[in-house]
Amino acid sequence: MTLFKKLMDKINGDFREKDIISLDQFTQKDIKILFSQVPKMRTIALKAMPSKIIAGKIVVILFYEPSSRTFGSFSTAIKQIGGQTVEILNPQQFSSVVKGETFEDTIRVFEAYSDAIILRHPERGTAAAASDAAKCVPIINAGDGVGEHPTQALLDLYTIYEKFKRLDNLNVLVAGDMLNGRTVHSLTRGLALYPKNTVYLLSPDDLRLSRKDYSNFIGRGVKLVEINSENDIPKNAHVWYWTRVQKERFKNIKDYEKLKNKFVVSQKFLEKYAGKNTILMHPLPRVGEILTEVDNDPRAVYLRSQIRNGLYVRMALLALVLER
Amino acid sequence: MTLFKKLMDKINGDFREKDIISLDQFTQKDIKILFSQVPKMRTIALKAMPSKIIAGKIVVILFYEPSSRTFGSFSTAIKQIGGQTVEILNPQQFSSVVKGETFEDTIRVFEAYSDAIILRHPERGTAAAASDAAKCVPIINAGDGVGEHPTQALLDLYTIYEKFKRLDNLNVLVAGDMLNGRTVHSLTRGLALYPKNTVYLLSPDDLRLSRKDYSNFIGRGVKLVEINSENDIPKNAHVWYWTRVQKERFKNIKDYEKLKNKFVVSQKFLEKYAGKNTILMHPLPRVGEILTEVDNDPRAVYLRSQIRNGLYVRMALLALVLER
């Protein structure tokens, strides 16, 4: 099956035994089904209830690059719903891959041991390649470089949905690096699935969206407003989605320092520009762009709800894909 | 207990609390008992049935060298039959071993935590040494360098048995590096347990069996036929067992290139020299000696049945050793 064909193979409410490669596989209906399962997962996790939803299932977590956060979230999600993991970290340092085994053979070996494979890989397109190679078990993309990380997008959407009970008619401010930010791109694509959303993009000129991405997102139906000053932040935005600006992206270190000082969320900044019901999100890690003084503000959801929602959404997704 | 004594301590149908160090411990009867358990294991794994066969048991997987394939197979096998693993990778990089702890002390520490230890080590003889050190729990050898890897041999035998319902009166072609190939040696020793087997050894002259191994195998009762051309491949061999030829073994790179081109299994090669019921095996990883075009041929069992059988045979062995 070619990549194009596979990406067109929408889920449409039937998650069973499906690869989860891209956010583009998901329709509104799929997301509704997925999110409808989340409260049950939340109860299982919060009450530490022993669950048998995927009892007997073995899931291989195959990570070609370390990511303790995503790894921990998936590993916990599988165990919370009664499955077991076989965890393979950095297989490229192991003998078979070193000896020249192809990626496709490695995938076929691990699918022989398991009921699903969670794949993390630094190169774009590897999740789709794994999906083509695997004959028997679903592949779940846990990040393929600058490509996709669909469960991150889904957990971000769920965090918004949990607060506002809808995913349309929202004003969302995203701040940071629009040019390179994978999470920002995928959130925007997710919001584009729903009508009447406006995304405000707050970034320095050097880090604006590429014109290609801009056209793409517009074409999907989301309204975009590019801004470069906090004074243009819309009043009462529903969501602030803050991201880390990567120092290494800048040509001029002074531009970085300027931006860094400009777009730090302090309690004062939050009081001045955010609304009473705005939620403040961040994909983490943060490195100073949200001050710790903000952590206890009820609008700050990045350190608890957003991470917990990542766990619940992954539990729900795995349950839908693997449930007996 | 000395190694010699231990290796003579044959299993003879009582697997309970036994070390599994060498293929030489196994009689026909032992193998029959083991294989009789495999279909049940296959059902458990294929149906992802939650099993309690070794529930409550903790198995330490102690790997002094990385081997993601063997590691994954054992880890899965333990979990499929209801056990749990404690996984210790590269303990020689950890503090206690670095501080000068002896191998024997390390083994005694880990046996104190567990109901069995699966040991992988780059040095020949370490599994037997661990067996001597351990006082309370069985040691299972998952490969000790150029020494033994008994579960690999058992899964190869099972794959043949599954197809032909017997392990005698077979014509088996093994191809590749007879001089250094551990899997080839152990398969030959396994076939020597049964009457009237002939093993055809296809290799370049430089990579023929050592005369010592040749005499040893003959002495065990298997018939050996050394060949060096595809034209001498017997018609309707039951099994083709292909292996990787390691470039670094060759004195002359041209010899390597010549062989490499000569002994590649393409679809055409398979049609010309194999029989309708021949099964094509490979211990993996392959690096080009079987073309991917062959993967979908029903005779090709290396990417699915053979790997799956490794899982089932390990499940069966662990169940026999540890069953409550």
Add this chain to the structure above:
Amino acid sequence: MTLFKKLMDKINGDFREKDIISLDQFTQKDIKILFSQVPKMRTIALKAMPSKIIAGKIVVILFYEPSSRTFGSFSTAIKQIGGQTVEILNPQQFSSVVKGETFEDTIRVFEAYSDAIILRHPERGTAAAASDAAKCVPIINAGDGVGEHPTQALLDLYTIYEKFKRLDNLNVLVAGDMLNGRTVHSLTRGLALYPKNTVYLLSPDDLRLSRKDYSNFIGRGVKLVEINSENDIPKNAHVWYWTRVQKERFKNIKDYEKLKNKFVVSQKFLEKYAGKNTILMHPLPRVGEILTEVDNDPRAVYLRSQIRNGLYVRMALLALVLER
């Protein structure tokens, strides 16, 4: 909550949802409660009984430095009582920490996935810092550098208690490096909780207790006797607690060699200086200071009882902290 406040927040019999950071949190009553649970844990582990004591609970094992022994003990303990682990080794090599994430953020991420965190870190004070950062789940200190390793002290105390059915009125000989030995310090502090204990400190002059530690221990009520020759070893000591002398601590290599030869426990040495009921303990790893010829002496408990007790004590502690 400050560290000082937290350390004063004694357990006093209510382990539920408590951080376990320091031995100083424990009263006689706490230790009594803890030890009363050990025989049940011993039965579960020895009989490999499937247990549901903490079924459904996920425990993150977050180790910033490798320690295969402590890691294995905690991982086994959690699984023996029905919990599951998410194991994160060397997170400081992973992307988020490398990208500049604070320790506090890392702790808050992992607490979002789990019901407890077992933390190992090379720096003193990190367990208390984690305890301050965590909002929802207990932190259990598995060693913070030269700081504390409370479960090691507890397992040592239990091993003595198991033999003598009391922790008071004991003569305990500790040998090796009094200056730097963490286990020796914590054992002494533990014995100081009980009346009428005398600790004999056998070490070369260079490795005597610091005067600060000496005063501290005296102040806690334990009697100390410093000796530097085997001839001063008290007759019929209840306990010998041997430790490794670290070569690198010595200014003069000859002093090391002298000591090394002097304080090696051989069978002969044991017969000459120990009593019939003395138990010989060692925190391991050993590097020659107890000869292997002593291993089978019934007084030698370091290779089996002491390690097993570590497992049982950790099971008991986790059960008390996390039991449903």
